[in-house]
Amino acid sequence: MIPSRPRYHVTAPTNWLNDPNAPLYWDGEYHLYYQHNPDAPVWGLMRWGHAVSTDLVHWTDRGIAMRPTPGGPDAGGCFSGNARIVDGQPVVFYTGVTGTGYPHRQVQLRAVADGSLDRLRLEPATPVVPAATPEQGTRHQRDPFLVRYADRWIMVLGTGLRTDEPGGRGAIVAYESTDTFEWTYRGVVYSKAGGGPGLDTGPVWECPVLVQVDGAWVLIVSAQLPLKAGVLCPYALWFVGDFDGERFTPTSTGRMDAGDVFYAPTVTEGVPDGRTLLFGWLQDDRSWVAEGFAGALSLPRELSVVDGRLLMRPAAEVAELFGSPIVDADAITVAPGVPRLLADGVPATYRLRFEVGSGTTHAGAVLGRDANGAEVWVGVSGGRLVAGAVGPDGLVERHGVDLAGGDTTVTVHVDHSIVEVFATTAVLTFRVHPDIDSTDGVRLVAEDVTTTFRRVAFAVAAL
Numbered sequence: 001m002i003p004s005r006p007r008y009h010v011t012a013p014t015n016w017l018n019d020p021n022a023p024l025y026w027d028g029e030y031h032l033y034y035q036h037n038p039d040a041p042v043w044g045l046m047r048w049g050h051a052v053s054t055d056l057v058h059w060t061d062r063g064i065a066m067r068p069t070p071g072g073p074d075a076g077g078c079f080s081g082n083a084r085i086v087d088g089q090p091v092v093f094y095t096g097v098t099g100t101g102y103p104h105r106q107v108q109l110r111a112v113a114d115g116s117l118d119r120l121r122l123e124p125a126t127p128v129v130p131a132a133t134p135e136q137g138t139r140h141q142r143d144p145f146l147v148r149y150a151d152r153w154i155m156v157l158g159t160g161l162r163t164d165e166p167g168g169r170g171a172i173v174a175y176e177s178t179d180t181f182e183w184t185y186r187g188v189v190y191s192k193a194g195g196g197p198g199l200d201t202g203p204v205w206e207c208p209v210l211v212q213v214d215g216a217w218v219l220i221v222s223a224q225l226p227l228k229a230g231v232l233c234p235y236a237l238w239f240v241g242d243f244d245g246e247r248f249t250p251t252s253t254g255r256m257d258a259g260d261v262f263y264a265p266t267v268t269e270g271v272p273d274g275r276t277l278l279f280g281w282l283q284d285d286r287s288w289v290a291e292g293f294a295g296a297l298s299l300p301r302e303l304s305v306v307d308g309r310l311l312m313r314p315a316a317e318v319a320e321l322f323g324s325p326i327v328d329a330d331a332i333t334v335a336p337g338v339p340r341l342l343a344d345g346v347p348a349t350y351r352l353r354f355e356v357g358s359g360t361t362h363a364g365a366v367l368g369r370d371a372n373g374a375e376v377w378v379g380v381s382g383g384r385l386v387a388g389a390v391g392p393d394g395l396v397e398r399h400g401v402d403l404a405g406g407d408t409t410v411t412v413h414v415d416h417s418i419v420e421v422f423a424t425t426a427v428l429t430f431r432v433h434p435d436i437d438s439t440d441g442v443r444l445v446a447e448d449v450t451t452t453f454r455r456v457a458f459a460v461a462a463l
Helices: 316-321
Strands: 015-026 029-037 047-053 060-066 077-086 089-098 105-113 120-122 142-149 152-160 169-177 184-193 204-213 216-224 235-243 248-255 262-267 277-282 301-306 309-314 327-334 340-343 349-355 363-369 375-381 384-391 394-402 409-415 418-422 427-431 442-446 451-460
Touching (some): 015 277, 029 060, 029 277, 077 105, 077 262, 142 204, 204 262, 216 262, 216 301, 309 409, 327 340, 375 418, 384 418, 394 427
Antiparallel strands (some): 015 029, 047 060, 105 120, 142 152, 152 169, 152 204, 216 235, 262 277, 301 309, 327 451, 349 409, 363 442, 409 418
């Protein structure tokens, strides 16, 4: 079966896409770069692709914006980075690699854009931050993110410390500059031992983001966890806390997304209304990456901090994707074992919103069927946001996360193989390969007790 390309999530025109890079708003347009291998639907020699939008929902791909420089400091690939407005102009900072195998030699580079931002060129042609030295005690240093603090720039880089701790120790290090050309090493901003009970933060961090949201400092990192069954198991983490220009001190932490595909998120520079907008990479199941494209980017997410917790919701502009609701009801009552059909014969490009009572057990929606014919289910179960398949004996949970404060409001975005699920206090994203089949219906279901679904709205994307 050939998988359908997602319709309203950004993908590369062909072949491989991974980390979003350097999203920024400039001269009336949103620019979104991404890691790209145009040669094959697998990771390879990294370039930067480039997509542009005026409304955050309709994107035009503008081709490759940056390529490795033969014989240069990025000859082995243009790795991840970010953009900042410096002296009134967009400037990109990224990691260039040379050599083969792992680890690559990794340096930090500075690039400027042409007028359309379609082409990025090194300025200067040599690294602004050299490769890490053994004395710094780090495994690598990559994926620069710049923070303006007082009268200086601070560049944070992801790394892992060389340590004998059994779970390793992920870390963020910093350099500082007044002009973005000359940089001085300032040491470890924050580190945390991996392994152990609870949330494993892993031995190596990458793609750091350090940003103020609602008056709080937020550190976002992507943790590379040890191999499980031969597969790298990464996920993204948030820390809310304080930053004094030298060190970050967390007060709370959590996973960015409770699913198994969201990674390497980064935030947008220069948004005119001051919102903090974030994009992440949605990974593909490797068994389905040989059909001409692999990887997608998440919907833009607005960040907020409430009671020390990082929250996310789809950017307000995403609503413009959807036409008039097929269903728009204040209350729909569903009895156990008697599903309520919302729509059938619909494409797998839709949005569903509903709210259930806080004491509900196993209530939610069947979104369609997977490749094996099993019904794909999303809902609320015992104070948790859960997703899975409906088997012969009921729901088989594949993903789940605890909800806070009686949160039972759910918004589901389906785009062929992509399912992004937003509650107020948690997000859960997963893939259904090769595609969700919704032709025989989207249904509300209640497994244990009669449930009243409030504020039900179902709409198909107007593409």
